[in-house]
Amino acid sequence: MIETPYLLFLGDAPDQLAAKVAQGIKDWRPEFALGQFRMEGCKAGMGLTDMDLAEAKAAGAKTLVIGVANRGGVISQAWKKVLVTALEEGFDLASGLHNLLRDEPDLVAVAEACGRQLHDVRIPSVKYPIANGVKRTGKRCLAVGTDCSVGKMYTALCMEREMLARGMKASFRATGQTGILITGDGVPLDAVIADFMAGSIEYLTPDNDADHWDLIEGQGSLFHVSYSGVTMALVHGGQPDALILCHEPTRAHMRGLPGYDLPSLQALRDTALPLARVANPTCEVVGISVNTQNMPEAEARAYLASLEAEMGLPATDPFRFGAEKLVDALAAI
């Protein structure tokens, strides 16, 4: 177990999206988020108290959580000095980056010398099976996006919160490092060996009560050429009964791919649903979740209303306006 509370390390994050790990912890486990540590040039902020290591230590923080992701998951040399000092000052470190803390000899040496722990939540902790495609009991909902980082995890977490408030049986199933750091369990899907991706999702969402819903955290996008294979494994390994379409309408191009336009929500629906029905012939698209954080409220509400008319599906920003519509749609299945 990772010791709490955390000091959230935002490093030299180039933008707010790069710090989505920290944002997720702050939003969903605020009691763990004691403060934030920012380096020169950091373009992200959590609205938490800025603390240096000594201040955070004095305030009771136990673990420095790397709350920022770099392309490729590299642990930059610019960060190294802070991480070494944190270990020396008595913090454990936790990270979801591809490049592991335990593969950095200097961090390992200092951690051993100081008796501190290095937590790499990126590493699969289980030997996953190859998917067998056998139909499982219980129900599953998967969020699929027009792009990466459009709010798939938040959609699932918002729906879980609303469902639990209604007394429904629901479990958020984490498939990325933020989700795992939030819930303490899950599959670090983008670090799983290719052949076992779909099997890892079958493992994550096993047989359950007939009225229980797994809310599976989506990853990537079927239209994002860097990560579409990961998304595909979720669509087939997850056997979803319900798909939620996720979108961020102000995005100028696919994240990290300047030459690629976002698909329409219609294109996402028409691509994802037939693929999902390979694994679950009764799958339906039940709603639309829009990340409207870059739109004024009136514009956001008008946009959602126009989507509902155009697509014939309930549409909301579950983080801003509540997940009721999406949960109503699930409850109707």
Place this chain on the structure above:
Amino acid sequence: MIETPYLLFLGDAPDQLAAKVAQGIKDWRPEFALGQFRMEGCKAGMGLTDMDLAEAKAAGAKTLVIGVANRGGVISQAWKKVLVTALEEGFDLASGLHNLLRDEPDLVAVAEACGRQLHDVRIPSVKYPIANGVKRTGKRCLAVGTDCSVGKMYTALCMEREMLARGMKASFRATGQTGILITGDGVPLDAVIADFMAGSIEYLTPDNDADHWDLIEGQGSLFHVSYSGVTMALVHGGQPDALILCHEPTRAHMRGLPGYDLPSLQALRDTALPLARVANPTCEVVGISVNTQNMPEAEARAYLASLEAEMGLPATDPFRFGAEKLVDALAAI
């Protein structure tokens, strides 16, 4: 480099398909395939001389190649005795299984004691990048299948042979252990970490002459729930200009998935082409490759003719009837 010639180890293969690694080596590098080693209960055969280890050693074999795949890639205890004896008698071992020779302490100990090599072609030898989706020069052809093991690798190898015979610029690009054992190079895609799958295919098929064709070995199927994510990475990482649809018409259900029917070739076309156009808007489906090994010749020819009429595409069994039609179609792009 793996020393040749090989003794092909067929183990206790439950059927001929399970020995497709050995079959591939025998068909495409017959000069490497000195003989076959079969255990009790083996249901596969290559039409090679059955040899025990001593006979193969006397005939000049240098390496025992594990030519049989088990579900999940496990090195069974039933095989272990043969492998240990082979090392003791002076063979190197080569394997493309997920479970690595080098992770078996008894094999490692004997190999060290006897001064022999353990070759695991399954292990990625390169730190692949994340795919960037940037358009590359040169042309690429990808074989996509209605199912796994329907002849995608053979299709690409047949086309390469025909193209080189015509003086065209062409390179078979291996993405599986058989292809890598045949050509000595490639990406073991099903063993690549999920986030780097598409990037590994970009790496495998870099910028090239405008009139050069990469013939990319397909893997899995967009309709096979266990492996569809791997296929998706090929479709997007490969940026194919041309798709070849591959099919095995006598298959009763998806390989390893008794509850799943094969899709039609129309469904494969209508699924694969829009996905491929995300990465390469000019991609076309140019032909159909059918594995007719389980059909009498007259029936096979009639089936191919009916497919051509129905689909409006050239159709052949390139291994049985030649790859001319498919290469003509590529040359016309």
